[in-house]
Amino acid sequence: MKRFGGLIATNDVSITLHAGEILGVIGPNGAGKTTVFNQLSGFIRPDEGVVKLRMLDGSWAQPSTPNAFALSGVGRTFQIAQPFSGLSVLENIMLGAFMHTREREEAEAIAREVAHTTELSSLLDVEARSLTVGGMKRLEVARALATRPRALLLDEVMAGLNPSDIVRSIEMVKRIRNTGVAVLMIEHMMQATLALSDRIVVINAGKTLTEGNPSDVVNDPKVIEAYLGTGYRDAQAA
Ligand SMILES: Nc1ncnc2c1ncn2[C@@H]1O[C@H](COP(=O)(O)OP(=O)(O)OP(=O)(O)O)[C@@H](O)[C@H]1O
Numbered sequence: 001m002k003r004f005g006g007l008i009a010t011n012d013v014s015i016t017l018h019a020g021e022i023l024g025v026i027g028p029n030g031a032g033k034t035t036v037f038n039q040l041s042g043f044i045r046p047d048e049g050v051v052k053l054r055m056l057d058g059s060w061a062q063p064s065t066p067n068a069f070a071l072s073g074v075g076r077t078f079q080i081a082q083p084f085s086g087l088s089v090l091e092n093i094m095l096g097a098f099m100h101t102r103e104r105e106e107a108e109a110i111a112r113e114v115a116h117t118t119e120l121s122s123l124l125d126v127e128a129r130s131l132t133v134g135g136m137k138r139l140e141v142a143r144a145l146a147t148r149p150r151a152l153l154l155d156e157v158m159a160g161l162n163p164s165d166i167v168r169s170i171e172m173v174k175r176i177r178n179t180g181v182a183v184l185m186i187e188h189m190m191q192a193t194l195a196l197s198d199r200i201v202v203i204n205a206g207k208t209l210t211e212g213n214p215s216d217v218v219n220d221p222k223v224i225e226a227y228l229g230t231g232y233r234d235a236q237a238a
Pocket residue numbers: 004007009027028029030031032033034035036
C-alpha cells in the first residue's frame with residue numbers, strides 16, 4: 001500500500017506477469033498505475049506490505065532500491081523521457097548497459113544490439129537532444145533494455161506519438177517480447193493495448209478492478225463504467 005498524505009494511491013494491487021507475455025495495464029487518470037510501477041521498480045517504497053519478485057527458478061527476491069530491482073531483472077521507462085541530451089544516442093544506451101557490465105566493449109555491443117531492436121541503429125552518433133519525440137521514446141526503451149531486463153515496465157511509451165511512430169512502437173514491443181522479455185505496459189492508447197496485450201489488468205482507485213484476456217476485459221461492464229465509457233463499447237459495436 002502507498003499513501004500520499006491522506007490519499008491512498010495504491011492498495012491491494014496484485015499483478016502476475018508471466019514469462020514471455022505482454023500484460024497491458026489500463027485504468028483512468030490518477031488510478032495509481034504509475035505508482036504501482038514506481039513500487040515495482042524500487043523508485044518508491046510501499047508504506048505497508050512488501051514487493052517480492054518470484055524469479056524464474058522459483059526463488060524469491062525482495063529488492064529495495066532501483067539498482068537492486070534492475071539487478072533482479074526489472075527494467076523500466078519513465079513517462080517523460082530524460083536522456084542525457086548532450087551525449088550521443090549510443091552513449092545514452094551504453095549507460096544502461098553499464099548496469100550489466102563494466103567492460104566498455106561489451107557495453108557497446110549490448111547497446112548496438114538493443115539499438116537494432118529499437119530502430120535506433122542509424123542514429124547512434126546523433127546527440128540525444130536532436131531526436132524526434134518518437135526517437136526519444138525509443139531511446140528511453142533502449143536504455144532500459146540495455147540493462148538486460150527479464151521484465152520490462154513501459155510507462156506510456158506511445159503517448160504523444162504520431163500514427164506512424166505508434167505503428168513502429170507496436171512492432172518494437174512485439175520484437176522485445178520475441179526476445180523473451182516479459183512486458184508490463186501502461187497505455188492509454190486502447191488500440192495499441194489491444195493489438196499487443198496477451199492479457200490486460202485494469203487498475204481503478206488504487207486497486208485491481210479486473211484482469212483477463214483483452215476481449216473479456218473491454219466488454220466487462222465494470223471496466224466500461226470505470227474507464228472506457230459506453231461510447232467506446234458503442235463505437236466497437238458500430
Ligand atoms: N508524489 C506524489 N505525491 C502526491 N500524490 C501523488 C504522487 N504521485 C502520485 N500521486 C497521486 O496518487 C494517485 C495515483 O497517481 P498515479 O500517477 O499512480 O496514477 P496513474 O494511474 O498513473 O495516472 P495517469 O494515467 O494519469 O498517469 C493520484 O491521485 C496522484 O495525484
